[in-house]
Amino acid sequence: MADRITLRVTRYRPESDTEPAAREYEIPLRKEWSVLDGLNHIKDHLDGTLSYRWSCRMGVCGSCGMTVDGEPKLTCATFLSDHAPGPVRVEPLSNFPVVRDLVVDIGDFMRKLPRVKPWLIRSEQEAPAEGEYPQLPAERAEYEQFSMCINCMLCYAACPVYALDQEFLGPAAIALAQRYNLDSRDRGASERMDVLSEAEGIWACTFVGECSAVCPKDVDPAGSIQRYKFTAAMESLKTLLLPRGMR
Amino acid sequence: MRGMTLSHDVLIVGGGGAGVRAAIAVAEDDPRLSVAIVSKVYPMRSHTVSAEGGAAGVIRSDDSLDEHAYDTVSGGEWLCAQDAVEAFVKEAPEELLRLEHWGCPWSREPDGRVAVRPFGGMKKMRTWFAADKTGFHLLHTLFQTSLRYERIARYDEWYVTKLLVDDGRVAGVVAIELMSGRIEAITAKAVILCTGGCGQVYPFTTNAAIKTGDGMGLAYRAGAPLKDMEFVQYHPTGLPFTGILITEAARAEGGWLINKDGHRYLQDYDLGTPSPKPVLRSMELGPRDRLSQAFVKEVEKGRTVDTPYGPVVHLDLRHLGEKVIDARLPFVRELCRSYENIDPVRELIPVRPVVHYMMGGIHTDIHGATPLPGLFAAGEAACVSVNGANRLGSNSLPELLVFGARAGRAAASFASGAQGAGTTARPAVRALVEDERRRLERDLLHRDDGKEPISAIREEMRATMEESTGIYRSGSALAKAADRLGVLQERFRSARLEDRSRTFNTELVAALELSFMLDVAESIVHCALLREESRGAHQRVDFPARDDHRFLANSLIYRDADGARRVEYPPVTITRWPPGERVYGR
Numbered sequence: 001m002a003d004r005i006t007l008r009v010t011r012y013r014p015e016s017d018t019e020p021a022a023r024e025y026e027i028p029l030r031k032e033w034s035v036l037d038g039l040n041h042i043k044d045h046l047d048g049t050l051s052y053r054w055s056c057r058m059g060v061c062g063s064c065g066m067t068v069d070g071e072p073k074l075t076c077a078t079f080l081s082d083h084a085p086g087p088v089r090v091e092p093l094s095n096f097p098v099v100r101d102l103v104v105d106i107g108d109f110m111r112k113l114p115r116v117k118p119w120l121i122r123s124e125q126e127a128p129a130e131g132e133y134p135q136l137p138a139e140r141a142e143y144e145q146f147s148m149c150i151n152c153m154l155c156y157a158a159c160p161v162y163a164l165d166q167e168f169l170g171p172a173a174i175a176l177a178q179r180y181n182l183d184s185r186d187r188g189a190s191e192r193m194d195v196l197s198e199a200e201g202i203w204a205c206t207f208v209g210e211c212s213a214v215c216p217k218d219v220d221p222a223g224s225i226q227r228y229k230f231t232a233a234m235e236s237l238k239t240l241l242l243p244r245g246m247r
Numbered sequence: 248m249r250g251m252t253l254s255h256d257v258l259i260v261g262g263g264g265a266g267v268r269a270a271i272a273v274a275e276d277d278p279r280l281s282v283a284i285v286s287k288v289y290p291m292r293s294h295t296v297s298a299e300g301g302a303a304g305v306i307r308s309d310d311s312l313d314e315h316a317y318d319t320v321s322g323g324e325w326l327c328a329q330d331a332v333e334a335f336v337k338e339a340p341e342e343l344l345r346l347e348h349w350g351c352p353w354s355r356e357p358d359g360r361v362a363v364r365p366f367g368g369m370k371k372m373r374t375w376f377a378a379d380k381t382g383f384h385l386l387h388t389l390f391q392t393s394l395r396y397e398r399i400a401r402y403d404e405w406y407v408t409k410l411l412v413d414d415g416r417v418a419g420v421v422a423i424e425l426m427s428g429r430i431e432a433i434t435a436k437a438v439i440l441c442t443g444g445c446g447q448v449y450p451f452t453t454n455a456a457i458k459t460g461d462g463m464g465l466a467y468r469a470g471a472p473l474k475d476m477e478f479v480q481y482h483p484t485g486l487p488f489t490g491i492l493i494t495e496a497a498r499a500e501g502g503w504l505i506n507k508d509g510h511r512y513l514q515d516y517d518l519g520t521p522s523p524k525p526v527l528r529s530m531e532l533g534p535r536d537r538l539s540q541a542f543v544k545e546v547e548k549g550r551t552v553d554t555p556y557g558p559v560v561h562l563d564l565r566h567l568g569e570k571v572i573d574a575r576l577p578f579v580r581e582l583c584r585s586y587e588n589i590d591p592v593r594e595l596i597p598v599r600p601v602v603h604y605m606m607g608g609i610h611t612d613i614h615g616a617t618p619l620p621g622l623f624a625a626g627e628a629a630c631v632s633v634n635g636a637n638r639l640g641s642n643s644l645p646e647l648l649v650f651g652a653r654a655g656r657a658a659a660s661f662a663s664g665a666q667g668a669g670t671t672a673r674p675a676v677r678a679l680v681e682d683e684r685r686r687l688e689r690d691l692l693h694r695d696d697g698k699e700p701i702s703a704i705r706e707e708m709r710a711t712m713e714e715s716t717g718i719y720r721s722g723s724a725l726a727k728a729a730d731r732l733g734v735l736q737e738r739f740r741s742a743r744l745e746d747r748s749r750t751f752n753t754e755l756v757a758a759l760e761l762s763f764m765l766d767v768a769e770s771i772v773h774c775a776l777l778r779e780e781s782r783g784a785h786q787r788v789d790f791p792a793r794d795d796h797r798f799l800a801n802s803l804i805y806r807d808a809d810g811a812r813r814v815e816y817p818p819v820t821i822t823r824w825p826p827g828e829r830v831y832g833r
Contacts, residue, residue, distance in 0.1 A: 013748050032488050032586075043753075044702035049746040051753045053288075055455040058491045058582060060383055061292045077585055099426055100751040110289065110403065118391040120350035128344035134359035140352055147352050147384065151291055176391075183350060 005029040005080055006087035007038050009050065011101055020098065022089070029084060035075040036064055039090070039102075052102035059216060062150035065157070066102050067091040072154040072214050093157040106153055112169055115195050116177035121188025139184040146179035146224055148217045155211035155221050167200040171211035171221030174202060178224040181231075197232050205229075255400065256280040256662040257655075258419060258435035260407050260462060262290030264382070264644065265626025265651035266441035267389040268342075272655025274396040277663055283400035285407060285422055285433060287457060287756070290390045294443050294455040295647070298382020299494035299578060301364060301374035302644035304339035310371040312336045319642060320824045322368040322534050323606075323635020324783040325799065326475065329822040331613045331631040334653075339645035342652065343375050351388040352377050354575075364575075365499040366641045368534040368831075370527050374641040379494050379578040385644055402433070406756050407461065409683045410438065410469040410622070413675045417469070417621035421683040425756070428749025430687055432680040437621050437658035440466055441651065444605040444627040447760075448768045450709035452602040453485055453492040462628040464763030466609040467770065471619040472803040472815075474630040476767070477775035478606035478784045480638055481718050483538035485601025487556035489586050493579055493598055495640040498531035500575050503563045504538070505595075506550040512560070516541040519832020529832035536637040536784045537831065539600040543718050554597060561595035568592070600718060604643065606634040606784065607774075610803055615654025621661060625654040632801065636783020691755055697743025701758050704735050704742055708761075711735070712768055716775050721788045725776040732769050739765060766806075774802045777814055795826050 004026050012020035025042045033041075036054055043050050052075075054064040059077045066075050069089050080088065096104035126133075155171035162168050177196055181189040196202055205225045212222040257273045259266045262284045273282040284290065305315050315336040320327050347353055347361060354362045354376050366374040377384040393399055404425045411418040411432065419434035442462030446454025467473050483504070484493040498504070501524060506512045511521045511530065518537060519529035526532065542560060545551050551558035564572060564579075569592045572580055576591075583591050608630035615623045615631075626647040633646055715728030739762060746754035780794035781787050800816035807813065 014750055015748055044700070048700055048702075048744070048754045049748070051746075051751045055288060055292055055457045056294065056297050057456065057489065058297060059585065060380070060578075061288075061294075061296050061455060063288065063292050100748070103751045105426070106289075113391075114394040114397075117395070119395045120348070120392075122348075125348065128341045128348060132344055132347045132353075132361050135355055136359045137355050137357060139359075140355055144352060147387075148380075150296075150383075151289075180350065183352075185350065 002085055003029055005084060007042065008087045008089045009042070009102070010091040011050070012098055013100055024087065029080055031081050033080045035068055035078045035080060035088065035090060038080055039075065051100050060150060062152035065093050065152045065154050067093055067157065072157040074152060074154070074216050077216060093153055095157050095159065095163050096153070108166060109151070109153060109156065109170065109173070112173050116169065116173050117188060117192050118176045118180060120180060120183065120186050121191060123187055133185040135184055142184070143179050143182035145219060146175045146182065149175055149219045150217055152216065154214045154216060158210040158214040160208055160210065161204050161206055165200070165204060168204045169195070169201050171225070174228065175219055175221040175224040178228055193232065193235065196228060202228050202232060253431055253433040255283045255433065255435045257282045257437045257439065257658045258433055259284045259439045259441055260420065261293070261441035261443060261628065262286035263293030263441060263443055263626065263647070264295035264386055264389060265647035266439070267393050268648050268651030269439050269441060269625055269655035269658070270399045271393055271396065272652040273659045274399055276656050276659040278398070280659055280662060281400070282398065283402060285402035285405045285420065287404065287406045289403050290401070291387055293386060294458055295382045295386040297453070297455060297492065298385070298644055299379045299492060300496035300499070301366060301376035301381050301641045302343055302385065303366065303369065303374050303641040304343040304645050305336065305373050306340050306361065307363060307372065310373055314370055315373060317824060318369050319633060319639055320635070321827070321829050322639040323637055324793070324829060325826040326632070326635030326782060326801065326819055328613070328632050328820040329824060330820050332633050333822065334613055335633045335646060335649050338649045342645060342648035346385060346388060346648065349388050349392045352384050354378055364496060365525055365527055365532055366639070367495050367498070367532050368528060368639040369641070374499070376496065379496050379576050382644060406759065407465065408687060408759055410465045411676055411679050412469050412619070413673055413679065415620060417619060418676050421680055423687065425751050428752060430684050434676065436662040437623060439615070439623040439625060439654050439658050440609060440628050441624070441626045442628045445764060445767045446602050448708065448764045448771070449602040449712050451485070451490050451713065453482060453490055454602070459760035459764050460767035461760065461763050462624065463609055464766045466617065466622065466624065467766055467806050469619060469622070470805070470808070471617045471622055472610045472805045473607060473770050474610035474801050474803050475607035475632060476770045476804060477778050477802060478636050479602060479716065479771065480535055480604040480606060480784050481539040481600040482535055482603035483542060483600050484562055484598040486582070486586055487554055487559055487597055487599055490601045491582055491586055492601070492603065493562060493582070493596060497562060497564055497576055497579050499525060500571060501525050501567050502531065504531055505561050505563055506545050507552045508550060512545050512550065513538065513541055516544065517832070533831045534637055534639060539718050540786060542600050552597070557599060559597040559599045562598045563595055564591045565593060604638055606630065606632065606636065606638055613653070614657040615650055616657055620666065623654040623658045625650040636785060691744060691758060692747060694744050698741050699738065699743060701742045701761050704738050705761050708732065708735050708765060708768055712771070716771055719786045719788050720775055722776060725772055728772045729769070729776060732765060732772060736765050770804050773812060774804055774814060778802060799826060
């Protein structure tokens with residue numbers, strides 16, 4: 001293994017640059033180093049002006065999503081040695097406005113989150129003193145996978161529908177709605193149906209499956225969307241076929 | 248007028264577990280109050296997300312609040328405020344149940360009840376968990392629940408640089424919106440600091456990059472005292488190089504710590520005798536301070552394994568089997584595979600002690616109030632204290648819930664009562680804001696003649712802390728460190744900043760963070776130098792015994808307006824548990 005590697009990093013500062021441009025940095029190649037370690041080496045030793053987000057460096061805070069050699073990745077969980085001999089292209093996530101360098105604006109997602117009501121809905125809140133709502137391990141397993149989303153935005157960067165239509169709720173938001181819909185303690189599925197069933201909800205998804213392919217936490221948003229399409233279709237059928245009292 | 252338009256009744260700095268819990272408490276307490284969270288990261292990025300093992304709260308019929316309190320007080324080597332501990336153990340189960348009602352996916356028993364697991368230093372099974380991603384689920388549940396309160400305003404990715412203090416009380420903050428670079432005052436009748444700890448003052452830490460002691464620095468500079476800063480927790484099991492945490496739950500599920508000879512060495516340090524199954528308050532389920540100290544002794548005996556990233560011992564989970572590991576410790580397996588290229592089902596995990604948690608922090612009473620009127624604090628940033636000289640694993644998550652909620656209610660009451668009355672837009676406040684704006688724009692953004700990059704100063708600060716204020720300390724090393732930190736403060740004033748951009752200037756943020764860290768590091772070293780005894784996580788080789796006569800007292804460090812430091816020692820609050828011997832494994 002060579003002991004140096006080049007990172008080709010997209011730079012963009014809106015005050016001075018008309019458009020993004022790549023800049024190359026040569027850094028040490030160490031077998032333990034993630035792409036994020038490489039960026040930190042650049043910032044600390046080569047160029048203090050490079051901007052990017054990061055925090056936990058253990059794949060759980062969701063801050064450090066970027067495009068590495070064309071793929072949306074968590075840079076803290078992507079290793080330089082897997083991209084040797086380089087150069088390794090590091091670009092901002094696709095499908096989001098670029099704020100600066102490798103920092104993108106995820107405000108759109110943050111505004112969509114409350115629309116799917118990602119909280120437990122009950123007809124009435126019992127006092128904690130009454131004890132826990134029972135939930136069998138099998139019931140917990142029903143939604144566990146969809147509760148693992150870290151909001152890293154890789155699925156939005158990979159989604160061809162979101163690329164064309166920013167109104168699309170998108171994979172993570174829909175998976176989160178399903179996380180609560182499938183929770184045995186929740187009674188709010190009907191409240192979430194309107195937003196999920198509108199044109200920019202689940203029906204916009206063409207089931208390319210890229211979201212699930214890039215998800216670093218195996219949440220499978222595509223699966224959640226397909227499953228909800230079936231639920232929604234059944235509800236529509238019931239509305240058409242059954243008398244009101246039996247829906 | 249520019250800069251004076253943003254205003255709230257209660258402003259919370261920090262969007263981790265304590266901050267979001269406090270915001271919900273304010274919103275529920277008084278619907279007329281305006282409440283906001285200002286955070287340098289989106290709330291769900293906060294470091295609460297990295298907590299793994301669990302959250303303690305008495306729920307089983309064989310357990311009692313007194314036992315949880317005694318474990319906590321003895322675990323903290325009698326430096327805990329016992330009135331705070333009593334409130335804490337009483338309210339913890341209710342807070343954890345509230346989280347359950349908000350949707351937290353707690354792991355379950357076969358009959359559908361919430362499951363509990365053993366944890367270090369705890370005599371009964373009382374640690375609730377969501378597999379080994381408890382903090383992640385707790386934070387996301389809190390944040391998502393907070394979204395139903397439309398009245399909780401948020402300033403996401405704003406960095407607070409200064410607390411505004413006028414006429415002896417807090418009047419708000421000055422903050423930078425990172426995306427635009429604009430500098431604004433956000434005025435408030437009450438401010439709650441929930442900014443977490445400061446592990447980043449050390450080179451090797453489980454703490455995320457954002458854990459830079461900002462809130463501790465803000466409070467200290469505003470004249471509020473920091474408490475028990477010398478008590479820094481080393482977690483016994485971090486991965487070498489990265490410092491990534493391998494949760495104590497790995498030992499609670501039955502993992503063993505072994506040295507290079509395959510020997511379960513904790514039996515040599517008065518921590519009990521080995522048995523195949525885990526025994527509560529014994530061996531691998533001893534407290535973190537004692538386990539980390541045992542590691543150092545093993546290094547001295549030459550019984551550890553050398554690696555490029557320092558000596559290690561091994562955590563052995565192989566006998567647990569794949570099924571248990573996947574069900575109870577899936578994140579441990581994922582982390583080991585990603586960052587060490589090993590599979591704990593078949594291989595030993597290399598581990599070494601790593602800086603994990605600050606027992607100390609901003610001094611508060613049991614309502615989260617600091618001595619500075621209008622200023623509150625909760626979570627790791629604060630020191631109530633329920634943790635004393637050594638925190639027990641799984642007490643920090645319930646702490647941030649119990650005291651986040653308490654601080655929220657107390658701040659709401661302060662803001663809506665007579666104390667909150669009066670304007671926060673006085674001319675003196677406007678002058679403070681303009682001073683801070685000048686400092687940021689002229690001194691930092693337009694600094695042309697800097698000498699060295701901030702990373703050089705940061706690295707030297709971290710090395711200084713590791714050498715002087717690690718698991719074992721000495722007066723001579725601490726005195727030297729105090730001098731070096733003074734020099735680093737000087738060098739910081741002439742550091743070089745290259746980035747002139749207003750847009751998402753992370754170099755400017757890093758410089759401001761370093762400045763807070765230098766202040767916090769000085770407070771740690773200073774208090775460690777003055778505490779001439781050994782207690783919990785503070786071990787002095789030159790004063791190896793506990794000294795209840797002189798130091799059954801909390802350290803309160805103040806920085807006066809002229810920059811001078813002073814330390815006071817008010818006696819520890821003791822209600823029902825007189826100081827005694829800490830006994831583990833016998």
